[in-house]
Amino acid sequence: MENKTPMIFKKNDNEYTLLTNTVATYMKQAAAYVAKMNNISIEEATKLVKQTVKKSDIKNPEVKYYTKDHNGDTYQETNKLSNYVKETIESGEIIVPSFTTYVHPTVKKSLHAEFLQDNINKRKEDKHKAFVYKQENNPDMFLYYNTLQKTRKIFNNSLSGAYAAKGTILYNASAHYTLTSMTRSVTSIGNAITETMVASNKHFKDFETTVNYITTVITTYEKDRFVKVLKKYNLHLPTPEEVHKRLLLSTKKYWESIKYEGKILDYLKKLSKVELAAVLYTNDMNAIKDHNDEMMRTFIGTLSKRCTSGSEDNIRDINNSPEGVMNLVYHICAPDIKGMNVDFKKMAGTETLNILASTARNVTKTLIAYSDFIRACFITKIMPPTIAHIKDMFREAIVLSDTDSTCGAYDKWIEWYFGKIVFNDEAVGVSAAVMTITTQVIDHYLKMFTSHMNIPPENRDLIKMKNEYFWDLFTSTNVSKHYFANVRIQEGSVFAVPDLELKGVHLIASKVNKEIRDIAYGMIDYIHTTLSSGGKISLNKMATLTADTERKIIEDIKNGKTDIFKLEKLKEESAYKLDRTKSPYIHHLLWEYVFKDKYGDPGEPTYMVVNIPTTLSSRRTTQEYLDKLEDREIAERLRTFMDKYKKDSIGSFRVPLNIVAGKKLPEEIYQAVNFYKVVTSNLNIMYLILESCGFFRKPDMLVSEMGY
Numbered sequence: 159m160e161n162k163t164p165m166i167f168k169k170n171d172n173e174y175t176l177l178t179n180t181v182a183t184y185m186k187q188a189a190a191y192v193a194k195m196n197n198i199s200i201e202e203a204t205k206l207v208k209q210t211v212k213k214s215d216i217k218n219p220e221v222k223y224y225t226k227d228h229n230g231d232t233y234q235e236t237n238k239l240s241n242y243v244k245e246t247i248e249s250g251e252i253i254v255p256s257f258t259t260y261v262h263p264t265v266k267k268s269l270h271a272e273f274l275q276d277n278i279n280k281r282k283e284d285k286h287k288a289f290v291y292k293q294e295n296n297p298d299m300f301l302y303y304n305t306l307q308k309t310r311k312i313f314n315n316s317l318s319g320a321y322a323a324k325g326t327i328l329y330n331a332s333a334h335y336t337l338t339s340m341t342r343s344v345t346s347i348g349n350a351i352t353e354t355m356v357a358s359n360k361h362f363k364d365f366e367t368t369v370n371y372i373t374t375v376i377t378t379y380e381k382d383r384f385v386k387v388l389k390k391y392n393l394h395l396p397t398p399e400e401v402h403k404r405l406l407l408s409t410k411k412y413w414e415s416i417k418y419e420g421k422i423l424d425y426l427k428k429l430s431k432v433e434l435a436a437v438l439y440t441n442d443m444n445a446i447k448d449h450n451d452e453m454m455r456t457f458i459g460t461l462s463k464r465c466t467s468g469s470e471d472n473i474r475d476i477n478n479s480p481e482g483v484m485n486l487v488y489h490i491c492a493p494d495i496k497g498m499n500v501d502f503k504k505m506a507g508t509e510t511l512n513i514l515a516s517t518a519r520n521v522t523k524t525l526i527a528y529s530d531f532i533r534a535c536f537i538t539k540i541m542p543p544t545i546a547h548i549k550d551m552f553r554e555a556i557v558l559s560d561t562d563s564t565c566g567a568y569d570k571w572i573e574w575y576f577g578k579i580v581f582n583d584e585a586v587g588v589s590a591a592v593m594t595i596t597t598q599v600i601d602h603y604l605k606m607f608t609s610h611m612n613i614p615p616e617n618r619d620l621i622k623m624k625n626e627y628f629w630d631l632f633t634s635t636n637v638s639k640h641y642f643a644n645v646r647i648q649e650g651s652v653f654a655v656p657d658l659e660l661k662g663v664h665l666i667a668s669k670v671n672k673e674i675r676d677i678a679y680g681m682i683d684y685i686h687t688t689l690s691s692g693g694k695i696s697l698n699k700m701a702t703l704t705a706d707t708e709r710k711i712i713e714d715i716k717n718g719k720t721d722i723f724k725l726e727k728l729k730e731e732s733a734y735k736l737d738r739t740k741s742p743y744i745h746h747l748l749w750e751y752v753f754k755d756k757y758g759d760p761g762e763p764t765y766m767v768v769n770i771p772t773t774l775s776s777r778r779t780t781q782e783y784l785d786k787l788e789d790r791e792i793a794e795r796l797r798t799f800m801d802k803y804k805k806d807s808i809g810s811f812r813v814p815l816n817i818v819a820g821k822k823l824p825e826e827i828y829q830a831v832n833f834y835k836v837v838t839s840n841l842n843i844m845y846l847i848l849e850s851c852g853f854f855r856k857p858d859m860l861v862s863e864m865g866y
Contacts, residue, residue, distance in 0.1 A: 166480050166525045167537060167598035174609035174618070178247055179238075185211075185858050187373045193720065194428040199396035223493075230477075252612050255339040258332045263614065270328075274314055275620075281310035289651040293499045340621070341562045343545065347607060348564035348623050349556050350542035351441065351600045356566055356592065357554035358444040360408040361544045365418040368409055373541045374439050379436040386436060387534040390759035394449040398426035401438045404445055411552045439535050441542065443595065446535065447574065457531075458575065458588060461524045461594075462587035464490050465516035472515035473502060479518045480525065482598045486626055487518045488650045489590030493583050497654030536599045541606065557632055558641060567632070568592050581630055581690040586646070590628070597625050624649070630656065631686050635846045640665050642847075644686045658682065667843045670724055677707055678843040685851070697853045704844045705866035708837050715831060718822030720813075722840060724769040728812055730762070739803050747803075752795045757824050760814030770823070771839075772830040777806040783830055792826050834860065 177183070186761050193203035213563055218238045226232050237245075243253070263271070276327045291299040320326045321334035353359040362368040387393070402423045409419070426434065438445050447454040469475045476484065488495065494510050496586055505511040525532070544551075558565040568589040573579055601622055608618040628647035635641060640662025646653060658679065660666050667675055670707035681700055688695050726742075734741035746763055754760075774780040780800070787793040802805070811827050822828070837860055838845070845855060855861055 166529050166532060167482070167602050168605065169424060169537065169602070169613035171618075174605050174615070176247060176612055177610055187377050188368070190377045191369065191425075195425065197428075200513050209242045209318050211348065217421045221257075227709050243285040244471055247612065250612065254336045254611055255343045256332070258336050260336075262612070263617065270317060274317065274537075277310050277314055277409055279309045281314070285649070289649065289656070290499050293497055293654075322846075338561070339446060343607065344604060344621060344623065345559060346545045346548040347541070347603050348600050349548055349551070349553075349559055350545055351603055352564060352566040352596055353551070353553065353555050354441045355443045355536070355596045356568065356601060357570065358404060358407060358448075359440050359554040360405075360542060361548060361551040362405065362408045363412045363544055363547060365409075365413070365415070365421070367543050368405060368422060369425060372405075372422075372429075374543075375540055376429060376433045377438045379440060379538060380534065381432065381436075383530070383534045384436055385432055387531050388432065391450070391453050391531060393435065393439070393446070393453070395431045396449065398423060398429070398434060400449075401426050401434050404438060405430060440538060440540055441536055441599070442590070444570075446693060447571075455575070456512050457524070457528055458571075458591050462490055462584070463485075463517070463520055464513070464583075464587065465520045466509075466513055467516055469512055469515035469519050472506070472511050475515040475519040475522075476502060479522050482594050482625075483518055483521050483525070485650055486521055486590050486594040487514055488652060489628060489647060490517055490521075490587040492586055492647060492652045496652045497730075498652070500650065532595070533580055536595070537602050539606070541603055557634060560639070565627070565629075565632070566593070566596065582694070586628070586630075593625065597623065627659070628689055629659070633682075633685070633850045635662070635665070635848075635850045637662060637664055637846060640846065642682050642850075644690075656686075664842050664846055669724065670840055670843060673708065674840055675843065677703065678847060681844065681847050685847075695851060697848075697851060700848060700851065701853055701861055701864075701866045704848060705840065705860070705862035705864075707841060707844065708860050708862040711837050711840060712833050715823070715828075715833070715836070717760060720768050720815075720818050720823065722836060725815065726767050726812065727764060727770050728767045728814075729764045733764075742812065744803065748796075748799055749812075749814060751799050752792060753826075756789075756792065758817050760817055766815040768815055768818060770811045770827060770830075771832040771835045772808055772810055773832045774808045774830055780807050787826055787829070789826060796826075834858070 176343065185204065188207045189200055189203040192198070193200050196203070198206075218240050220236060221239050221242055222234060222236050223242065224232050224234055242257075246253045246259045250262045250265075253259045254814055260268075284303045288300050288303035288307060291297075291303060297838075317328070318334055318337045320328040321330045321337070323329060330348055350361065353361075360371065362371065388395070405422060406419065409422075419573075426437070429437070438449070443454075456771075479487075489501070491514055492515050498510075500514075502511060505514075555566045555568075555570075556564060557567045557687055565772060569579060571592045572585050572589055576585060604621055604623065605618055608621050613621070626649055627645055629643040630646050632643040633641060641659075642661075642665055643659045644656040645659045646656050651686075668680070668860060681703065684700070685695055714722060728742060731738055731741075731743045734743055743763070745767065746760075749760065774783055782795045784797055787796075800808075808830070811830070813827060823831070845861075848854070848861075856864055
């Protein structure tokens, strides 16, 4: 391998072309379907389709849009949709998913784009330095560069926000939609490819979508290339019934119909054996695995093999690796580089570098050997169906997705390869091998996406999805965008000890007592440690721990501890916009009038207060509370105060911290404490963890009240 290895998962730039004639594509596919179903020639079917289209009421929709002249003046135009697209293509402009068009960068470059590109490069450098210092166990420098890269990310994202904000000079509504539509399209492609590659899951939302997909495959796949691969690897030739069964795994998530399911089978029976194989195997590595176990086991096993020898020139073998290979190598060789900063020059002559290079050489050789298989089955012109409707898709492999990210699970592949779920180093390599193939296939379809927008080849790599995290375990919760995971590898850096990844304000719980956070994080560590060692977690153990924590909070409050409550600042009256009766300042008036003589004078605001939620949520409960107070003077003072300010209830008491610090709560306030609200607001993090494992509290009950 003296020369740079050819691309495995990418086509040449000139092969990624703009789709210019959608009508002709439609006619070709419609004719193919009609020909198959009616046992007539393509020529006859084409003629029939043309006649049918002429008689139909299909219309070319009219669109209104704003455009600019050479002076930058904006004016409105009206045009037919096909003409709008045609004129855009002919003028060489870029057209984005929202159908906004832009002057090609070869004509005029965007100042904003140059700013973003510069900032992206700087952020990349900062992230690399952060990883270096993290591996060197230098927390101060890691924090500095990690904060810097996050700041640059905010700068980048703020530009999109500014486009949507009318109060800024950058306001440009269409630009905001452009960025949003592009990132969501990229994520949708990533989600769809991962689902079909890893889990055979396709978004067949209706009968028409299913038939259209089959037709697209049989009219678009590269037959000669595909036939050679079928013969070379002796791939199983499926029956119509086998393909039908696989398709129904996706259709039954959305619809069931004996009539239309039968029509699909009738259609499949019209296809040749090769066409059936193409429908089954295109962009579906999971289907290939299920029907060709030995072949796929050999491929994945060889691809994920850690090699200690074989490289004769370490640096050359590493440099000759195609894109994505070294990331895979870092996963396969994770034990060798755990806690290390990988610097090839500094590692020259070491056994570790030889292992990395030998493994890279093996991965590259394996990919080249199977490149015909990869290109025939996965590097096609056939995108997954209904990308635009992906938000309605039921997921099998995607565990998390946001505006610009997608996260897939490969546990089913580990189960297939090893017979059970394991967390050893070999399992990391196997899952990473499947992940690498999938992410590189995603990159191919993103190239198609960018070419359809008419983005120039030199800029197409700006739109891509990189592999950032490897999690051994990932746990989602019932709250949106809340999850916890253990990070073993991040962007090629293998951590000496897995990092705890927390997302979501309720899990981070910065305002909750540190002691409670530590208990909750201990639960997460217990889950990760137990599962990764092959054990089973005990819900009873975690529920009992939660109940014990509930009981301790209640007991601490009874014993006078106030640090469980939220601290707030009570400001002077002039600091509030509302008058004294409607602003938090009324709590100072309440204390002065009701409690000062008995418990002390806190002085004039500003001072810190302890926010104590109460059960006095209505006039009835408040009156019952006042009637039961032993100190009748306090009771009458409080009743008078409430009548004066026309209050029916007291949702919370704001007790001066300098009065209760180190002491018990005033008895009258203690009797009104809403223990349920205090406990649940502080232990929400523990409840989320329990729920993620399948344990739910009964409504309006604490875990300790459920018998634990």
